Amino acid sequence: MTAGEIESCPDCGFVWDHVLINDVPRRLELGTRSFVELLAQDDAVVSVRPSFDRWSIAEYAGHVRDVLLTVRERMIAATIADRPTGLPIFREERVALGYYRLDTPMELAVELQAASGLLVKTVRSIPSGLETRTMNYGFPSPMERPVTWVAAQGVHELEHHLGDAEKNVLLRSSGLA
Numbered sequence: 707m708t709a710g711e712i713e714s715c716p717d718c719g720f721v722w723d724h725v726l727i728n729d730v731p732r733r734l735e736l737g738t739r740s741f742v743e744l745l746a747q748d749d750a751v752v753s754v755r756p757s758f759d760r761w762s763i764a765e766y767a768g769h770v771r772d773v774l775l776t777v778r779e780r781m782i783a784a785t786i787a788d789r790p791t792g793l794p795i796f797r798e799e800r801v802a803l804g805y806y807r808l809d810t811p812m813e814l815a816v817e818l819q820a821a822s823g824l825l826v827k828t829v830r831s832i833p834s835g836l837e838t839r840t841m842n843y844g845f846p847s848p849m850e851r852p853v854t855w856v857a858a859q860g861v862h863e864l865e866h867h868l869g870d871a872e873k874n875v876l877l878r879s880s881g882l883a
């Protein structure tokens with residue numbers, strides 16, 4: 707990205723700067739509702755990887771749950787500490803080491819709603835004036851980001867992987883997986 711260029715996700719087109727902080731709760735709630743509906747499908751759809759290079763819907767949900775919890779912690783830390791640096795989430799390692807092995811679709815639905823609800827409450831509770839404080843954020847490239855951007859990143863992760871989960875359903879129904 708060069709100076710003056712608007713930053714967007716190369717995969718889903720999400721533009722962080724287009725998400726206003728006041729709109730974050732509504733988008734988190736909408737995305738979570740859609741994800742929970744996908745988790746209510748047959749286990750064969752939810753828990754099976756459609757191809758070797760994609761996660762299952764359950765794994766995407768587990769990842770988003772963990773990201774939303776992490777985003778909440780990072781936002782709170784950034785309003786208190788001076789420019790903290792978030793630890794990586796180790797997304798691939800969590801799956802590879804089996805930390806999502808015991809997740810059932812029903813539990814994931816509950817946990818995803820809880821994680822999303824916690825982030826919504828956090829966004830609504832940021833003390834006035836602290837939303838411009840910053841932290842070092844490693845994704846998509848290491849940069850100093852304001853708390854408002856970190857909140858938008860929560861929306862991005864949810865909507866991006868909701869798209870992945872919806873694609874899994876399409877691949878399966880079209881017989882491609």
Ligand SMILES: [Zn+2]
Pocket residue numbers: 715716717718719720862866
């Ligand atoms: Zn994206």
